[in-house]
Amino acid sequence: xxxxxxxxxxxxxxxxxxxxxxxxxxxxxxxxxIESLTVSSVSVDESLSRMTIVxxxxxxxxxxxxxxVNKLVPIHAVHDLTAEGAHLEREIAxxxxxxxxxxxxxxxxxxxxxxxxxxxTTTESFVFSLTGKPEKVDAFIELxxxxxxxxxxxxxxxxxxxxxxxx
Amino acid sequence: MASEPVNGAQIVIxxxxxxxxxxxxxxxxxxxxxxxxxxxxQNQLRHILVxxxxxxxxxxEGYARSTGKVGVVLVTSGPGATNAVTGLxxxxxxxxxxxxxxxxxPTHLIGNDAFQxxxxxxxxxxxxxxxxxxxxxxxxxxxxxxxxYVARSGRPGxxxxxxxxxxxxxxxxxxxxxxxxxxxxxxQIKGDAGKIAQAVDMMAKAKRPVIYGGxxxxxxxxKAVELFTKFVxxxxxxxxxxxxxxxxLPASDQRYLGMVGMHGTYEANMAMHDCDLMLCIxxxxxxxxxxxxxxxxxxxxxxxxxxxxTSINKNIAVDLGIVGDIxxxxxxxxxxxxxxxxxxxxKAVASWWKTVDGxxxxxxxxxxxxxxxxxxxxxxxxxxxxxxxxxxxxxxEVGQHQMWAAQHFRFEKPNHWMTSGGLGTMGYGLPxxxxxxLGNPDALVVDIAGEASTMMNIQELATAIQYRLPIKxxxxxxxxxxxxxxxxxxxxxxxxxxxxxxxxxxxxxLAEAFGxxxxxxxxxxxxxxxxxxxxxxxxxxxxxIAVDPKENCFPMIPSGAAHNEMxxxxxxxxxxxxxxxxxxxx
Numbered sequence: 001x002x003x004x005x006x007x008x009x010x011x012x013x014x015x016x017x018x019x020x021x022x023x024x025x026x027x028x029x030x031x032x033x034i035e036s037l038t039v040s041s042v043s044v045d046e047s048l049s050r051m052t053i054v055x056x057x058x059x060x061x062x063x064x065x066x067x068x069v070n071k072l073v074p075i076h077a078v079h080d081l082t083a084e085g086a087h088l089e090r091e092i093a094x095x096x097x098x099x100x101x102x103x104x105x106x107x108x109x110x111x112x113x114x115x116x117x118x119x120x121t122t123t124e125s126f127v128f129s130l131t132g133k134p135e136k137v138d139a140f141i142e143l144x145x146x147x148x149x150x151x152x153x154x155x156x157x158x159x160x161x162x163x164x165x166x167x
Numbered sequence: 168m169a170s171e172p173v174n175g176a177q178i179v180i181x182x183x184x185x186x187x188x189x190x191x192x193x194x195x196x197x198x199x200x201x202x203x204x205x206x207x208x209q210n211q212l213r214h215i216l217v218x219x220x221x222x223x224x225x226x227x228e229g230y231a232r233s234t235g236k237v238g239v240v241l242v243t244s245g246p247g248a249t250n251a252v253t254g255l256x257x258x259x260x261x262x263x264x265x266x267x268x269x270x271x272x273p274t275h276l277i278g279n280d281a282f283q284x285x286x287x288x289x290x291x292x293x294x295x296x297x298x299x300x301x302x303x304x305x306x307x308x309x310x311x312x313x314x315x316y317v318a319r320s321g322r323p324g325x326x327x328x329x330x331x332x333x334x335x336x337x338x339x340x341x342x343x344x345x346x347x348x349x350x351x352x353x354x355q356i357k358g359d360a361g362k363i364a365q366a367v368d369m370m371a372k373a374k375r376p377v378i379y380g381g382x383x384x385x386x387x388x389x390k391a392v393e394l395f396t397k398f399v400x401x402x403x404x405x406x407x408x409x410x411x412x413x414x415x416l417p418a419s420d421q422r423y424l425g426m427v428g429m430h431g432t433y434e435a436n437m438a439m440h441d442c443d444l445m446l447c448i449x450x451x452x453x454x455x456x457x458x459x460x461x462x463x464x465x466x467x468x469x470x471x472x473x474x475x476x477t478s479i480n481k482n483i484a485v486d487l488g489i490v491g492d493i494x495x496x497x498x499x500x501x502x503x504x505x506x507x508x509x510x511x512x513x514k515a516v517a518s519w520w521k522t523v524d525g526x527x528x529x530x531x532x533x534x535x536x537x538x539x540x541x542x543x544x545x546x547x548x549x550x551x552x553x554x555x556x557x558x559x560x561x562x563x564e565v566g567q568h569q570m571w572a573a574q575h576f577r578f579e580k581p582n583h584w585m586t587s588g589g590l591g592t593m594g595y596g597l598p599x600x601x602x603x604x605l606g607n608p609d610a611l612v613v614d615i616a617g618e619a620s621t622m623m624n625i626q627e628l629a630t631a632i633q634y635r636l637p638i639k640x641x642x643x644x645x646x647x648x649x650x651x652x653x654x655x656x657x658x659x660x661x662x663x664x665x666x667x668x669x670x671x672x673x674x675x676x677l678a679e680a681f682g683x684x685x686x687x688x689x690x691x692x693x694x695x696x697x698x699x700x701x702x703x704x705x706x707x708x709x710x711x712i713a714v715d716p717k718e719n720c721f722p723m724i725p726s727g728a729a730h731n732e733m734x735x736x737x738x739x740x741x742x743x744x745x746x747x748x749x750x751x752x753x
Contacts, residue, residue: 014351017300018288029293060480067477073297073317073352 002058007082008159014074015041015049036156052158086162092155093137098125099148107147114140175335176201182311185344188239192223196243198270201335218626220247222598224254228263229602232585240267245283255325256294260589264323266314273333287329296324304337312344321354322475358491366470367503373444374515376404382411383449385581391494392581405523407435409450411588418577428456429724430570433531440730447471449493452482462729472496531722541691543643543714547575553698558610560603562596564620567649567720572615594623600638618644619668631707632682639701640709645716653719674711683707726752
């Protein structure tokens, strides 16, 4: 069997009721993985939404996923950012850390290193806001967990290709 | 195109008529009363009242598959819609174009658990090609025309349009079918020229080619079937068809090896296993065709032509995948073949045919007849032989009788064989026969059935009686769910758990109770007369043919085995026990 690969796939879809359920139902019905999925309206007239789906599978499964998503009627286009070349991936995380004393100070120092901003504070907690690649967010969260009680909210990945070509 | 305001229900009728629909299979209920009222007020559109919504979808499938048109279903909300789900799934698996209109509770009640409310679009999302909930009166006509477009374009399939009751009463604008241009769904028709040239080249160089054709050829249309036959003749390659593809090449063609797969012929499966080039046209490498995947045709290059890109490289990785409509791709392939003056490797192909004919010589469909008891294969063979001079359409239920019918009934033309292949729906054949007969009023329509399957949609006999549809239900009665019993014998130590058809009705009396004719044959000497009497009767018939209850369906690729590991008969069964890996497969 071939190796499992992680791919970031985007889909431009009609912004209509049920379209998210179609995509999610396809993944669950056929047993594909979803590591993260984000969706939001992206056109001026709000008629189009863009999904970024991070999934994993063998190359044959990845091809199948793209073909299956593309086959859904309200889908305009499917692009495999991972396969198509240089691209950007970003994620937002809101990380609450409940800590005091040296741990609290350390959390602020690490946030500074990561360029995270303080979005909320009490005398015993911070909420940090961090934007970056998923790996950076992972690293930040891991460090924060070692410093106190944490609560994590992550947006999931959004992605776009580098360069002048626009969809 | 805007004209005087009409209500949604009238729009529905108008849209169906403009789509060329002449018959609708349905069942009324609260949420579709306005549409039934509009039906009542007109004479152009015929409504066939089924006795269960599952029957409506299967009837529409039979109609669609035998006529090449879109089958139309009309059911109410809630249970009407949920009862249609099995039929919709069946149509999705077998790529049958269906438009199913479902009533829905009024828009302001949606989500309130109203009487006979269900989330129809939610429930049918995974079992339709696409579905719609019409919440805006302005969208109704457009949505209906779009539904027909989606159902019949590309790989055909079922489409549900859920219409709330208030929309059926609302004033709606009308626009004709010509005004629909779909913004996203445009299946690729023309195959890639470079790939087509490559395919032709591979075909010409092949020493041991096999053509493996499926239902997609028939779905593509009469032109595709004609071109397929021409392509087979041009290349002279041994050709096999799937269960769904039967009739795509005349069974009498010398190059035809019979059906492929689990109950296919020995020669077809051996040729698939040993070929050096496999050309798959409109089939999908289903597990009933491939057998054990890692031992599937190990030495061959594979080309796959299909209109559905998801079919390519799904189960089997192929060397060359061509997305396109089969008629278009075959036309281009034949042109390229001629333009480049391609020739097959005559010497190699002749030697390959010698090997194939050796396998043919095993006569794998042979069976022992018996003077005392009717063999099921004999019943089907005689039905075939005694109806050779007739235009005959065959539907089937699911099980042993279905496989025997596929093996022993020989189809010269497409669209004459209607069977539930992908989903394997018991109870398909009787309602499908109703639909076939409506689409082909003068033809002989026979449902080759099993006694257990017949009981699953027996209520549709009343539909046949009501509309004077002279369908024949030819029951191969072995008093078992025969395929279940066969697997229990092969895999579960002969423990026949719940597979005996206990408490069967008297099918002769049952037919009479419905208002049809009942016939019975219990001895081989009665078989021919019963068949002739069945055919001669001008009305619905159940012919109850009592057959050998212990007969198994051979040849067979046991689950988890490869194409070259077929069981040819009962003697093989004892020698080649099924592996433990094979037991877990369905």
